[in-house]
Amino acid sequence: MTQTQVQEYPEITITLNVxxxxxxxxxxxxxxxxDVLRYKLGFLSVKEGCGRGECGTCTVIMDGKLVPSCLVLAxxxxxxxxxxxxxxxxxxxxxxxxxxxxxxxxxxxxxCFPGVIMAAYHLLSKNQNPSEDEIKYALSGNLxxxxxxxxxxxxxxxAAEYIRKGxxxxxxxxxxx
Amino acid sequence: xxxxxxxxxxxxxxxxERKKEFRLIGQxxxxxxxxxxxxxxxxxxxxxxYFFKNLVYVHAVRAKYAHAKINKVDVxxxxxxxxxxxxxxxxxxxxxxxxxxxxxDQPLLAYGKVRYIGDTVxxxxxxxxxxxxxxxxxxxVDYEPLPVITNPLDIVSFGGLKEKEHTLxxxxxxxxxxxxxxxxxxxxRKGFKEADxxxxxxxxxxxxxxxxxxxxxxxxxxxxxxxxxxxxxxQCPHEARRAISRxxxxxxxxxxxxxxxxxxxxxxKEDVANEIGAKAALAALLTGRPALVMxxxxxxxxxxxxxxxxxxxxxxxAKRNGTLTAVEAEIILDTGAYASLxxxxxxxxxxxxxxxxxxxxxHTEGVAVYTNNVYAGAFRGFxxxxxxxxxxxxxxxxxxxxxxxxxxxxxxxxxxxxxxxxHGQLLDHGVGLEETxxxxxxxxxxxxxxxEYAKQTGTIRKGIGxxxxxxxxxxxxxxxxxxxxxxxxxxxxxITFRTGLTDFGQGxxxxxxxxxxxILGVPPDYFRVDQPxxxxxxxxxxxxxxxxxxxxxxxxxxxxxxLRQRLNQVAxxxxxxxxxxxxxxxxxxxxxxxxxRKIRWVDLIEECFWRxxxxxxxxYYRAPKAVWEDETGQGEPYFTYTFGTIxxxxxxxxxxGKVTVDRVTTVYDIGKVINRVxxxxxxxxxxxxxxxxxLMEELVHDExxxxxxxxxxxxxxxxxxxxxxxxxALWVEAGYRRGPFGAKGLGEPxxxxxxxxxxxxxxxxxxARITSLPITPEKVYLTLKKLGKIKL
Numbered sequence: 007m008t009q010t011q012v013q014e015y016p017e018i019t020i021t022l023n024v025x026x027x028x029x030x031x032x033x034x035x036x037x038x039x040x041d042v043l044r045y046k047l048g049f050l051s052v053k054e055g056c057g058r059g060e061c062g063t064c065t066v067i068m069d070g071k072l073v074p075s076c077l078v079l080a081x082x083x084x085x086x087x088x089x090x091x092x093x094x095x096x097x098x099x100x101x102x103x104x105x106x107x108x109x110x111x112x113x114x115x116x117x118c119f120p121g122v123i124m125a126a127y128h129l130l131s132k133n134q135n136p137s138e139d140e141i142k143y144a145l146s147g148n149l150x151x152x153x154x155x156x157x158x159x160x161x162x163x164x165a166a167e168y169i170r171k172g173x174x175x176x177x178x179x180x181x182x183x
Numbered sequence: 184x185x186x187x188x189x190x191x192x193x194x195x196x197x198x199x200e201r202k203k204e205f206r207l208i209g210q211x212x213x214x215x216x217x218x219x220x221x222x223x224x225x226x227x228x229x230x231x232x233y234f235f236k237n238l239v240y241v242h243a244v245r246a247k248y249a250h251a252k253i254n255k256v257d258v259x260x261x262x263x264x265x266x267x268x269x270x271x272x273x274x275x276x277x278x279x280x281x282x283x284x285x286x287x288d289q290p291l292l293a294y295g296k297v298r299y300i301g302d303t304v305x306x307x308x309x310x311x312x313x314x315x316x317x318x319x320x321x322x323x324v325d326y327e328p329l330p331v332i333t334n335p336l337d338i339v340s341f342g343g344l345k346e347k348e349h350t351l352x353x354x355x356x357x358x359x360x361x362x363x364x365x366x367x368x369x370x371x372r373k374g375f376k377e378a379d380x381x382x383x384x385x386x387x388x389x390x391x392x393x394x395x396x397x398x399x400x401x402x403x404x405x406x407x408x409x410x411x412x413x414x415x416x417x418q419c420p421h422e423a424r425r426a427i428s429r430x431x432x433x434x435x436x437x438x439x440x441x442x443x444x445x446x447x448x449x450x451x452k453e454d455v456a457n458e459i460g461a462k463a464a465l466a467a468l469l470t471g472r473p474a475l476v477m478x479x480x481x482x483x484x485x486x487x488x489x490x491x492x493x494x495x496x497x498x499x500x501a502k503r504n505g506t507l508t509a510v511e512a513e514i515i516l517d518t519g520a521y522a523s524l525x526x527x528x529x530x531x532x533x534x535x536x537x538x539x540x541x542x543x544x545x546h547t548e549g550v551a552v553y554t555n556n557v558y559a560g561a562f563r564g565f566x567x568x569x570x571x572x573x574x575x576x577x578x579x580x581x582x583x584x585x586x587x588x589x590x591x592x593x594x595x596x597x598x599x600x601x602x603x604x605x606h607g608q609l610l611d612h613g614v615g616l617e618e619t620x621x622x623x624x625x626x627x628x629x630x631x632x633x634x635e636y637a638k639q640t641g642t643i644r645k646g647i648g649x650x651x652x653x654x655x656x657x658x659x660x661x662x663x664x665x666x667x668x669x670x671x672x673x674x675x676x677x678i679t680f681r682t683g684l685t686d687f688g689q690g691x692x693x694x695x696x697x698x699x700x701x702i703l704g705v706p707p708d709y710f711r712v713d714q715p716x717x718x719x720x721x722x723x724x725x726x727x728x729x730x731x732x733x734x735x736x737x738x739x740x741x742x743x744x745x746l747r748q749r750l751n752q753v754a755x756x757x758x759x760x761x762x763x764x765x766x767x768x769x770x771x772x773x774x775x776x777x778x779x780r781k782i783r784w785v786d787l788i789e790e791c792f793w794r795x796x797x798x799x800x801x802x803y804y805r806a807p808k809a810v811w812e813d814e815t816g817q818g819e820p821y822f823t824y825t826f827g828t829i830x831x832x833x834x835x836x837x838x839x840g841k842v843t844v845d846r847v848t849t850v851y852d853i854g855k856v857i858n859r860v861x862x863x864x865x866x867x868x869x870x871x872x873x874x875x876x877x878l879m880e881e882l883v884h885d886e887x888x889x890x891x892x893x894x895x896x897x898x899x900x901x902x903x904x905x906x907x908x909x910x911x912a913l914w915v916e917a918g919y920r921r922g923p924f925g926a927k928g929l930g931e932p933x934x935x936x937x938x939x940x941x942x943x944x945x946x947x948x949x950x951a952r953i954t955s956l957p958i959t960p961e962k963v964y965l966t967l968k969k970l971g972k973i974k975l
Contacts (some may be wrong), residue, residue, distance in 0.1 A: 036313070050230040051223025053446070053600040055396045056480040060895040063396055091223035106222045108213060111860040114687025114868065116220030117227065117396040117446025125364065145903045151394050151447050152688050174239030181218065 019027040020084040023051060031080075032126045039078040043090060051120040055149070062148030065121035066090050071120025072128045072149075091120040094127050103127055104167035106165035107157075110182065114152030122148045126162050134169050134171060191804055192921065198702075198740055206768075207697045207707065208924055209856045214693040215712055216444065216686070225444045228400040228416040229477050235402070239268055241466045241476045242315035244305040244322045245485070246297035248889025249520075249555040250352065252327040253296055258305055259520025261321040266314035268470050270322060271306040275469060278432030282457040284560070286361060286522040288353055289875045291430055291461050296329070298352050299520035299555050300888055301485035303458075303666030306649075308466045308474065329554045331888045335517040338552040341496055344513055348602035352520065352553045359514050361518060364533040364873045365548035366816030368605055371604035374509025374544025382580045386497065386573035387955035388938075390517075390882035391490035391875075393562060394900045395687075398483040399455050403463035404473045404771050410437030411464045418448045418685050419725040424717045425820070426457035427464055435717075438464070439894055442715040448687035449872070450561030453727055454523055455487040468511030475719035484893040488523045488560025489882060491516040491551070493532070493569035499577045503586050503594040507576020509540045514549030514570065516559070525551045529660045532566030532809075534820045537605045538574040539616055540596040545605050547816075555888040562725060563869070564934045567654055568876065575650035575939035576954060579946065588633065589943070590624055593651055598826075606811075608819045614924075615852030615917030616651065616826040622913050623649065623828040623850045632832070636947060642837050645845070646948025649830045650939035654932040655821025656922075660811035665803065666734035667721040670699060672798040676785040678705065681713045683723040684735045690861030691731030695739045697858055698923050702743035703750070704767025704782065721801065729825065729928025732857055734804060736923030742802025753791050757782055807921065823919045825927045827851040829870075829936035829945040837973060840964030842945055844874050844907040851932060852915035855925035866912035867931040873937020875901045 017032040024047060030048050043049040043066070052075055055063035059074035066075045067089040095101040100108075103126045107113065122145060129136055129144035136144070141162045150158070167172070220224040231321035232238055273280050273292040283289035293302045305322050309315035323693040330350045332338065338359050339346055346360050353359055375381060401415040410433060416421050420440040428438045440460065442548040445452060459476045466474035478486055495515055500509040514532060518525035529551040536547040564571075582592040600614045624630070632647045639645065671679040680699065680800060686692035692712055700707045713719060723735055751762040758765065758781070760774040773781030782790075791798055810818035830848040835841070856862050868913075879899045883891045892898045918925035938956060946952040951966050967973040 033500055044230075044784065045233055048233055050226065050233060053227070053397070054229070055398065056895050057893060058480065058896065060479075061396060091824050100221070107221060108217055111864070113214055114690065114966040115396070115445065115447040116216070116225055117688075119220055123221075123223075137778055142903050147902075149394075149396060149900060149902060151396055151449070151817075151872070151900060152588060152864070153871035153901075153906070154864065155871060155901075155903040156867060156910060158903060178218075 016023040018081055020081060022086055022088060024084045024088045025090060033080040035081060037080045038076055039080050039083050042080040042099060043075060049090045049092055053117055053120055062121040062125065063118055065124045065148065067124060067128055072125060091123055095175050098178050100178055100181060101127065102168035102174055103130060103161065103165040105176045105181065106168065108159040109164060110157045110161040112154045112157035112161055114154055118148055118150045122150065126165065129162065130165060130169060134166050136166060194741050194744050195921055195923065196738050197893045198744065199925050202924060205701060207701045209859055210709055211859050212697060214690055214860065215696060215710065219300055226885065227444050227446055228402060228414055231402050231414050231443065232475050235473045236353045237472050238314045239308050239310065239466060239470050239472045239474045239532060240312040241313065241474050242307045242319050243303040243462065244307060244319045246293065246300055246302040246304060247324065248326050248328050249300045250329040250331045251297050252329060253293060253324060254327055255325040256304060257323040259687055260323065261307060261318045264314065264318040264321060266310040267307060267318045268310065269308045271308065271469060276430060279429045281832045282426050282430065282461060283521060284454040284457065284523050285526050288356065289521040291458060299557060300890065301557055306462055306466060308470055309773055311742035315840055317619050331886065333554055333556055333884050333886060333888055334670065335494065335515050335552050335554055338554065339515060339550055341513050344515065344548060344550045352555060360527050361551050362521045362551060363550045364530050364816065366533060366536060366605055367814065368817065369544035371509045371511050371544045371546040375500045377508045379503040380581065380584050381498060382577060382584055383498045384577055384580060386495050386576065388493045388569045388572055389956050390492050390557065390559065390561060391880050392484055392882050392898055393449045393451030394895065394898065395447025395449060395451060396476040398480055399452065399459050399487060400477045401456060401459045401463040402473060402475050403467035405467045405471055406436065411467055412439040412441060413460045413464055414443060414454045415460045416445050416452060417442055418452045418687055418727060420685065420715045420717050421683050421722040422725050423456040423460050427461045430461040431464055431468065431578060439716065439718045442685050445685060445687035446866040449563045450565065450727065451487050452687060453561040453725065454924055480895060481893045484898065485557055485890050488558050490562035490568065491518060491525065491528055491559040491566065495570065495573045497573050497577045499581050501581055501585065505585055505592045507540055507596045510537050510542050510546040512536055513545040514547065516549065516551040517554050517556060518551045519554055519556040519558035521558040521844040523558050524929065525559060528566040530661065532570045533816065534655060535567050535653060536570050538578065539598050539651055539826060540597060542605055546890055556884050557882065557890060564931045565728065567931065567935045568938060571650060571652050571935045572939045572942065572956060576942055578951065579943045589649060590620060590629060593620060597651065606820055607817045613823060613854060613917045613919040614826065615915040618915045619826055619828040619850040619852050622915065623830045623848055625846050626911060626913060627706045627830045629830065637723045643834050644837055644948045645834050646944040647830065647832050647833065648940050648943025648947050649828060650936040650943060652932060652936035654729065654825045654935060656733045656823050656825060656928045657728050657806055657821065659821040662736065663726065664806035666723045666738040666817040667801065667803045668695065668723065668735060668738045668742055669721055670746060670800050670802065672746065672788055674788060675707065676788045678710045679713055680710050681720040682735055683715050683720045684731045685715045685726045690858055690864065691735065693861055694858035695735050698736050699743040702740065702747050706767040709769065729930040729932065732926055733922050733928045734806065736857065736926060737804035738802040740923045741804055742800040746800045749796050750787060750791065753794060753796055754787055757790060813899065820879040822921065823927055825853055825929060825932040827932055827936055829940040829942035833941060833948055835945060835963065837967060840960035840967065842878055842958065842963060844941060846909040846911065847907045847937065848911040850915060851929060853929045854919040854922050854927035855916050856914050856924050857923065862929060863912045865929050867910045869903050869933025870910045870937055871906045873934045874907055874941065875939040876956060877938035878957050878959065879905065902944045
């Protein structure tokens with residue numbers, strides 16, 4: 007009923023690729039990528055922590071670049087390739103960074119994890135042997151208030167080691183619950 | 184009741200005495216929700232919005248002034264905006280317009296006046312969050328500004344802590360002093376006469392923001408019977424239900440709070456869900472549609488409680504040999520516009536106001552007062568980090584004055600087994616404080632570094648400092664202190680675990696599962712945790728005060744113990760051995776004396792089912808009664824205390840004032856380590872958050888009560904670059920007889936001693952003491968400059 011009254015701006019149809027699959031959605035010109043990913047497409051791993059690109063929880067990869075999806079307009083993502091946490095490993099598998107974060111027992115509230123994992127994943131995609139300083143720099147845009155930082159550093163190192171050994175993915179069934 | 188009390192206390196004490204070998208307790212075990220979270224599958228509150236159609240969005244119209252009379256609120260223009268369904272004001276509240284936690288002083292929707300910048304005057308409910316926000320601009324409020332008070336010293340003054348003449352913020356209460364507590368022991372005048380050395384100091388701490396990564400959210404669904412279900416990010420579902428029911432005028436049974444995974448709490452999500460849950464529920468009931476309240480970061484920062492700023496004056500007296508003779512203090516806490524947990528925060532601060540020392544003569548007294556600042560309430564440590572910052576610097580000053588090593592001075596005065604606290608409470612066992620000091624000193628090579636660093640002359644100077652801490656476990660004399668859980672062994676052998684205690688990241692639920700698993704003899708992955716839900720999980724009291732493991736652990740232990748007894752009976756009957764001879768090591772159940780006689784766990788459960796042996800158990804535990812004499816602060820305020828020693832090692836740049844924390848060593852006596860992963864993460868997380876408190880964080884108000892840094896770009900919390908380079912977590916297990924396997928709490932203690940240890944380390948490095956938080960580079964620089972230690 008009232009839905010029709012509120013359309014003061016025309017919607018635009020865009021197609022974007024998320025985790026290897028094309029999606030066509032109608033968006034408002036002011037709509038943010040984070041909202042499209044979360045509420046239109048259901049990629050709920052993408053979290054909103056500040057809405058201003060300051061906390062890192064909504065971090066995704068867009069055409070190979072790490073971006074805060076709260077500062078990207080949906081229309082800017084037209085024709086782009088987006089990767090979210092849901093897309094870093096095939097179904098039934100964990101990516102090395104996810105396995106390493108479990109191995110180092112880094113989990114606390116977990117709200118920052120999707121962003122942290124994306125930043126680490128992005129680093130590891132370019133550098134399979136990062137130094138401690140490189141790791142810290144790569145994760146410096148991701149706030150974690152529970153304080154798992156020191157374990158993040160250990161986990162990224164461990165993940166790099168896994169990847170160097172050719173172990174990029176791990177079978178979910180073989181990971182202890 | 185008396186006999187059942189005896190029963191569960193007996194079970195807890197029996198397990199403490201008897202159980203000495205563990206399969207799980209103290210081990211590294213992956214937490215139950217880790218995989219869900221690592222895959223991004225865990226659904227936090229706001230994520231649920233995706234699954235609802237016809238959602239409406241609620242936007243709060245906040246105050247324009249920090250202190251003003253409201254002459255008129257006109258919402259007619261806002262209601263005309265297309266897409267707006269309703270604008271709610273205080274007149275629309277069917278029940279009581281109050282969400283105050285301890286005192287009934289906090290209207291959900293302001294009427295008559297506003298008392299701080301975050302007060303909500305109206306709620307715009309719209310089809311779209313953008314429309315709601317836009318329409319909020321059209322809510323017209325006629326304000327009559329009143330004088331704004333942001334300095335607690337405008338409310339009370341030192342030298343008696345008497346209330347001054349001022350424009351009352353809470354005129355309806357007739358006073359802006361919300362609470363006053365004291366410890367009065369012996370005769371301080373005599374104590375200071377006996378002293379050879381006296382040191383004095385004034386200490387100031389700041390507003391600290393929790394800055395959990397998940398901002399507050401609540402989603403309310405109107406129910407068929409006039410009730411409401413609220414999915415909310417909260418630490419305390421049963422407390423939230425109580426408050427929201429009152430606002431809605433509904434019986435508790437018609438208000439259901441469900442708690443999904445919570446993205447951090449630290450005390451900040453103790454009472455804010457009362458407010459946002461009530462807002463969402465009102466919108467849902469008034470529109471008949473699911474309603475979402477989702478705070479933006481700015482709204483989160485002005486819309487929930489903070490850590491109380493403290494101004495305290497301390498005097499310590501000691502003999503030449505270091506023995507303390509007297510402690511005197513006046514402590515002022517700024518609780519902002521509303522009490523929230525303020526009275527209890529003050530009480531905890533006063534209880535701990537002397538530190539963990541034996542002192543013959545004490546007079547410490549404190550008040551919590553209103554101002555027009557953002558309200559202060561619960562935050563990890565709950566008054567204790569503030570006073571520990573003061574007390575532990577006083578102790579170092581005293582050591583300096585006496586020419587003693589800070590460790591030696593503390594060893595002279597600390598509480599040990601058999602000592603009485605300043606409240607007269609006998610600590611007959613489980614005091615591991617001395618051991619924490621010794622471990623910390625040894626692990627850090629304290630004496631060598633202490634001597635070596637004193638000789639430095641370069642630009643970067645190292646310092647090493649320590650702080651002791653103690654922390655009363657659970658609620659103590661604040662109120663009813665109980666806990667409960669339900670354990671259900673399902674027919675397939677899996678186990679359902681239910682409690683109203685929430686896990687907002689701290690891992691307490693993992694500890695509870697490990698306790699149950701240990702007693703039942705099953706692996707932890709047999710458990711499935713049902714999230715807290717007031718319609719399904721038992722009320723376990725609030726998840727606060729470092730009580731989830733200490734209190735919930737006992738309730739879990741009692742439930743598992745009773746189930747285990749029944750299982751042993753049935754197994755003994757099948758295996759033809761005595762119940763004491765039954766060993767459960769799921770999937771196998773066998774006789775210890777003859778392991779070849781065995782059955783499978785699932786078969787034992789199936790057999791129980793057919794025999795009609797109940798496979799559900801409710802565990803309840805109530806804490807021993809706490810005693811507090813208001814006039815003197817004598818009694819037994821808490822049933823037990825967690826102790827600890829923190830050593831911080833810093834490097835200070837003598838040209839810029841920048842402090843780097845190289846290493847923090849934490850040694851906590853938590854009685855018994857239950858969940859080793861959780862314990863280590865607390866030690867680390869507390870150290871990092873405590874470092875932020877010590878060096879970086881401060882929420883700043885201007886003179887009009889406006890918050891100048893309500894976002895993460897200006898309110899700095901430590902990033903991965905700032906965190907201490909190394910955190911070493913060590914443990915002492917002194918064993919508390921009435922804790923689960925001897926365990927005590929760690930949630931809050933893990934922040935208490937960090938800031939004073941860092942402050943003492945800085946003083947050691949630069950030879951000057953900074954007594955207000957945060958110790959920013961600017962403060963260090965100006966201090967050095969003032970002392971002529973820097974020429975630039």
